[in-house]
Amino acid sequence: MNPISNIWNHPKTSAAGLLIAIVTIAGVFSQQGITLGAAGSGTVVTLVSALATALLGLLAKDPGASSTAAGSTAKLGAWALIALLLPLPLMGGCSGTTVAQDIVNWTPALQSAVVTVDSSAALLAPQDAPIFTAATIGFDTASNLLVAQAKAYLANPSASTLAQMQAQVVTFQQQVNVALLQAAKITDPASEQHALAAIQAVGTIVSAILALVQSVSSKAAVAQMAAQSTIKLAQVRPYLDGSEAARIVAGHYGEPVDLARVQVAQAERNAAQAGF
Numbered sequence: 001m002n003p004i005s006n007i008w009n010h011p012k013t014s015a016a017g018l019l020i021a022i023v024t025i026a027g028v029f030s031q032q033g034i035t036l037g038a039a040g041s042g043t044v045v046t047l048v049s050a051l052a053t054a055l056l057g058l059l060a061k062d063p064g065a066s067s068t069a070a071g072s073t074a075k076l077g078a079w080a081l082i083a084l085l086l087p088l089p090l091m092g093g094c095s096g097t098t099v100a101q102d103i104v105n106w107t108p109a110l111q112s113a114v115v116t117v118d119s120s121a122a123l124l125a126p127q128d129a130p131i132f133t134a135a136t137i138g139f140d141t142a143s144n145l146l147v148a149q150a151k152a153y154l155a156n157p158s159a160s161t162l163a164q165m166q167a168q169v170v171t172f173q174q175q176v177n178v179a180l181l182q183a184a185k186i187t188d189p190a191s192e193q194h195a196l197a198a199i200q201a202v203g204t205i206v207s208a209i210l211a212l213v214q215s216v217s218s219k220a221a222v223a224q225m226a227a228q229s230t231i232k233l234a235q236v237r238p239y240l241d242g243s244e245a246a247r248i249v250a251g252h253y254g255e256p257v258d259l260a261r262v263q264v265a266q267a268e269r270n271a272a273q274a275g276f
Helices: 003-009 011-031 044-060 070-085 088-093 096-105 107-123 129-136 139-155 159-183 189-215 219-227 233-239 242-253 257-274
Strands: none
Touching (some): 096 107, 107 129, 107 139, 129 159, 129 189, 139 159, 159 189, 159 219, 159 233, 189 219, 189 233, 219 257, 233 257, 242 257
16 A cells, blocks of 8 residues: 555544554653653654654544544554553653652552551451461551651752662562562461452552652663662562552552553563563
8 A cells, every 4th residue: 555645544543643653652751761852851753752642632623523533532542552551661750759749649549458468367267367477567668658758858858868768669579579479378268369459559550659669770780789689670579460550550640440550561571581
């Protein structure tokens, strides 16, 4: 098919492809440390990617589409949904204080999840409750410390306060991973399912915070964080429920669950590639 004719006959699809290409290239630039200069508190690459994503989202909205065009509009919407995820690795353009504020914004959900963990032991079989309690005993302290450090970073965004946050989020992540492996040893199926669900709710939020901290950390710092993660994501992935993780993320950011599901998957890939 003649490419010029194809562009003329399918302008929306062609425009969507161009915008997706722009966002994808911007992602590659960001990963390579290419910024093309500053733009406000971010970079030119971040700004271009955000604008392309916004235009793609507007392009996907076609309330007057005919039934003939419904299929192509749905496909375009799906591509827009996927493209909305692509700026996620570009969060390195955000300021550390923005990330710290987002961490603080997770506080209610994190504290609620930890409270649920604290009350879950009473719902388990008598022989399984001690295993669960021992595995999750440090969650309260870890969550309070992480939130306090995020608030400290907001008040004083320095390298030292960022380093403390980096160390604590990895420590908490490791506690969650240990707890998941311990909960998997519970013999009663109902108890095991309940225990894993309670721990994962905390783990999902900790993983989101880890992704945020990772986004404002240098490559050397991320490598050091990953080196401290002795229990890797691959070891606990069999015990994770992707749908539940997506629901938690979607609820926090007020976005569609389908988008959150893709974001969670991308965040997991990014963490695995970094060595977590």
